[in-house]
Amino acid sequence: DEDFSDFPPLTPDQTAVNITEAPEPPDALLEYYDRPILIRKVVGAIMAAGGSGKTFFLQQLAYGLANGTGIGPLKVPNYKEFKVLMLCGEDPQDEVNRRLWVISPETGTFPQNLHVASVVGRLGPLMELSDGNPIRSKHWRWLRETIRLHMPLDVLIIDPKSRFYGLDENSNDHATRWITCLEALAEEFNLTILFSHHVSKTNAGTMDQNMSRGASAIVDGCRWVAGMTPL
Numbered sequence: 001d002e003d004f005s006d007f008p009p010l011t012p013d014q015t016a017v018n019i020t021e022a023p024e025p026p027d028a029l030l031e032y033y034d035r036p037i038l039i040r041k042v043v044g045a046i047m048a049a050g051g052s053g054k055t056f057f058l059q060q061l062a063y064g065l066a067n068g069t070g071i072g073p074l075k076v077p078n079y080k081e082f083k084v085l086m087l088c089g090e091d092p093q094d095e096v097n098r099r100l101w102v103i104s105p106e107t108g109t110f111p112q113n114l115h116v117a118s119v120v121g122r123l124g125p126l127m128e129l130s131d132g133n134p135i136r137s138k139h140w141r142w143l144r145e146t147i148r149l150h151m152p153l154d155v156l157i158i159d160p161k162s163r164f165y166g167l168d169e170n171s172n173d174h175a176t177r178w179i180t181c182l183e184a185l186a187e188e189f190n191l192t193i194l195f196s197h198h199v200s201k202t203n204a205g206t207m208d209q210n211m212s213r214g215a216s217a218i219v220d221g222c223r224w225v226a227g228m229t230p231l
Contacts, residue, residue: 026040027039027040028040028077029065029076029077029154029155029192030065030074031070031075031077032073032075037074038074038192039224040154040190040191040192041186041191042186042193042223043186043192043193043194043195043222044192044193044222044224044225044226045161045194045195045197045218045219045222045224045225046195046196046197046225046228047197047198047199047211047225047227047228048196048198048228048229049198049199050198052228052229052230053228054159054160055088055091055196056099057071057228058157058159059096059099059116060103061074061157061194062086062114062116062155063110063111064076065154066083066110066111066113067081067111067113067114068080068081068082081111081113082154082155083113083115083152083155084114084153084154084155084156084157085116085146085147085150085153085155085157086115086156086157086158087118087123087143087158088116088118088119088120089118089119089160089162090120090159090160090163091118091120092118095118096117115150123142123163124137124139124166125137125139125163125166125167126140126143126165126178126182127165127167127174127178128167129167134174134177137166139164140181143185144185147185147191153189153191154192155193155194156185156193157193157194157195158194158196159195160196160197161196161198161218162197162198164195169215170214170215172215172216172217174215175221176217176221178218179217182195194224197218199211199213209225
């Protein structure tokens with residue numbers, strides 16, 4: 001009596017390996033010396049200590065993806081312009097606007113593909129507990145509808161994770177379920193999702209797999225992770 005209408009059980013025909021030619025290379029959003037660094041349909045994270053400039057970096061990255069230039073040595077392939085939506089969970093809209101004004105090389109000129117909005121105090125966690133089990137909240141459904149209204153969309157950026165999480169930060173099971181809820185959106189809408197996350201106080205300034213705060217499953221579950229430290 002189970003309802004599997006959203007994802008019916010797979011048949012042997014669907015799972016049989018039928019690769020007749022070399023698959024196409026991954027669809028890259030960013031390259032480093034012609035090597036794909038960030039590809040489509042992954043969930044990724046930017047890790048850094050508080051005050052390191054994660055939000056400012058992500059806003060610069062959003063701008064660079066939208067106008068086809070990338071950021072620094074991270075280049076957009078063939079100067080393609082991607083459509084980007086960034087939701088800011090900590091900064092009010094006035095502060096978001098001030099930062100974007102500074103980022104714009106020609107002050108006040110912004111790519112049409114760039115969409116940035118503050119959701120401070122209005123959007124809650126994407127996951128919640130029901131009888132002790134993590135489930136997707138109404139805010140996840142709000143985000144899904146917002147993505148749908150912005151289609152075609154290439155990149156979603158949410159900043160920071162802590163404002164969109166809502167579960168036990170130290171639970172690996174909860175962290176995995178949260179990554180899965182983002183992966184569902186990445187798969188459904190064929191987009192890449194990036195979020196920022198703080199590092200632990202003991203690992204501030206380090207650059208390794210254990211630098212993130214809370215459950216290690218956050219890093220393990222992501223397909224792409226970048227660390228930031230002060231020079």
